[in-house]
Amino acid sequence: MNSINPKLACDLKKFGTFDFSSCYNCGQCTAVCSITGPDASFPRMFIRYGMLGLTEEIISSKDIWLCYACGDCSETCPRQASPGDLMAALRRFSMAKYEPTGLSAMIYKSNWFSLVFTLALAVFLGFFLLTIKPDIPVSRWLFNFVPFQIIHDLGMIAFIFMGITAFTGLINMYRKINRKEKIKLRLKNTLLTVKQVIAEVFSMKRYRSCDDDKFSYWQSKNLLVKPWFLHFSIMLGFLGLLTATVLDFILKDPALKTWWPSRILGTVSGLFLIYGTIITLIYRIGKVTPAYSQTRMADWLFLIFLLLAGITGFWLELAVFTDAASTLNNLVLLVHTVLSMELVVLFAFSKFGHAFYRPLALFFHFYKNLEK
Numbered sequence: 001m002n003s004i005n006p007k008l009a010c011d012l013k014k015f016g017t018f019d020f021s022s023c024y025n026c027g028q029c030t031a032v033c034s035i036t037g038p039d040a041s042f043p044r045m046f047i048r049y050g051m052l053g054l055t056e057e058i059i060s061s062k063d064i065w066l067c068y069a070c071g072d073c074s075e076t077c078p079r080q081a082s083p084g085d086l087m088a089a090l091r092r093f094s095m096a097k098y099e100p101t102g103l104s105a106m107i108y109k110s111n112w113f114s115l116v117f118t119l120a121l122a123v124f125l126g127f128f129l130l131t132i133k134p135d136i137p138v139s140r141w142l143f144n145f146v147p148f149q150i151i152h153d154l155g156m157i158a159f160i161f162m163g164i165t166a167f168t169g170l171i172n173m174y175r176k177i178n179r180k181e182k183i184k185l186r187l188k189n190t191l192l193t194v195k196q197v198i199a200e201v202f203s204m205k206r207y208r209s210c211d212d213d214k215f216s217y218w219q220s221k222n223l224l225v226k227p228w229f230l231h232f233s234i235m236l237g238f239l240g241l242l243t244a245t246v247l248d249f250i251l252k253d254p255a256l257k258t259w260w261p262s263r264i265l266g267t268v269s270g271l272f273l274i275y276g277t278i279i280t281l282i283y284r285i286g287k288v289t290p291a292y293s294q295t296r297m298a299d300w301l302f303l304i305f306l307l308l309a310g311i312t313g314f315w316l317e318l319a320v321f322t323d324a325a326s327t328l329n330n331l332v333l334l335v336h337t338v339l340s341m342e343l344v345v346l347f348a349f350s351k352f353g354h355a356f357y358r359p360l361a362l363f364f365h366f367y368k369n370l371e372k
C-alpha cells in the first residue's frame with residue numbers, strides 16, 4: 001500500500017523542478033512526447049503522482065528513465081509547468097533514494113555543498129595520487145605532515161566505498177522497480193532484452209526521435225548541432241578515452257610508435273568529447289530551449305570536468321609527442337588524473353549515474369514488452 005507524503009512537492013523542488021501545481025491536467029505534454037505511449041505514460045502521470053505525494057509510485061517506476069529530457073513537453077505546456085524539468089528532477093530524486101549514503105541527495109539539493117564537496121574531493125584525490133609517486137619533492141613535503149600510508153589507505157577506502165555504493169544503488173533500484181513490474185527472469189528473454197538494451201544505449205534511437213519530432217525546436221537543424229548527436233559525442237568520447245587509457249595501462253607502454261591504435265582512439269575520442277561538451281555548455285549558458293534552462297551545480301561541474309579532462313588529455317598528448325618533461329606538464333598530468341578519477345569516484349552521485357540507472361530501466365521496459 002502506498003503511503004502519502006504531503007511534503008513531496010516541496011521535496012521535489014529542491015531537486016530542481018518548478019511549481020508544477022500550475023498544471024491543469026490538459027494532457028498536451030503527453031500528446032507531444034514522442035517516447036511516451038500506452039506502455040509508458042508520462043509526463044502528465046508523474047505530475048499527478050507529485051501532487052498526490054506518491055513517493056513510492058515515482059521511485060518504483062522505470063518510466064522516468066525512458067524520458068530523454070528533450071524538453072518538447074515543457075515548450076508546449078500552456079501553463080509553464082515545466083513537465084520536462086519535473087522528469088529530470090524525479091530522476092535525481094530517485095537516484096538519491098536508491099543510493100544509501102544520502103550523499104546524492106546533498107549534492108543535488110545544495111549547489112554549495114556540491115561545489116565544496118567536489119573541490120575537497122579533488123584536493124584529496126590529488127594527495128592520494130602523490131602517494132603513488134612518493135619520491136618527488138612535493139610528496140616528501142606533504143608526507144612530513146600527513147603519513148603516506150594514511151592518505152593512501154583512505155584513497156583506497158574511498159574507491160571501494162564508492163564502488164559498493166554504486167552497486168547497492170543499482171540493486172535498490174532493481175528491487176523497487178521489480179516490486180511493481182514483477183518480472184521473472186528467463187534466460188532466453190533476458191539475453192534478447194540485453195541485446196535490445198545495448199542497441200538502444202549505443203544508438204539512442206529513441207532520443208533521436210525526440211530531435212526529429214515535428215514539435216521539436218531541433219527538427220530542421222543540422223544533425224551535428226542536435227542534442228542527440230552531442231550526447232552521442234560525449235558518450236562515445238568518454239568510452240573511447242576510457243578504452244584508450246585502459247589499453248595504455250595494460251600494455252604499460254604508451255609509446256607513440258608501438259601502440260599507435262590507442263593513440264588514434266584517444267585523439268578521436270577526445271575530439272568528440274570536447275566538441276560535445278563545449279556545444280552543450282553553450283546551450284546551457286544560452287538556455288536555448290527549456291531543456292537547457294535548468295542546470296544544477298552538479299550538472300555544471302560534470303560537464304566542466306569532462307571538458308577539462310579532454311583538454312588536459314590533449315595537452316599531455318602534445319607533451320608526449322614533443323617529449324617535453326617539465327613541472328608544468330607534470331602538474332597538468334596531476335590535474336588530468338584527478339579530474340578523471342573524480343568522474344569515476346562520483347559515478348553513483350552525479351549525472352553520470354544515469355549511465356547505469358537508465359539501462360536497467362530500459363531492461364525492465366523491453367523485458368515487459370517481450371513478455372506480452
Ligand code: SF4
Pocket residue numbers: 022023024025026027028029030044047076077078079080081082083
Ligand atoms: S504539464 Fe502542462 S501540458 Fe502537461 S498536463 Fe499540465 S498543463 Fe497540460
Ligand code: SF4
Pocket residue numbers: 032033034035036042043066067068069070071072073074083084087210
Ligand atoms: S522531456 Fe521529452 S522525452 Fe521527456 S517527457 Fe518531455 S517530451 Fe517526453
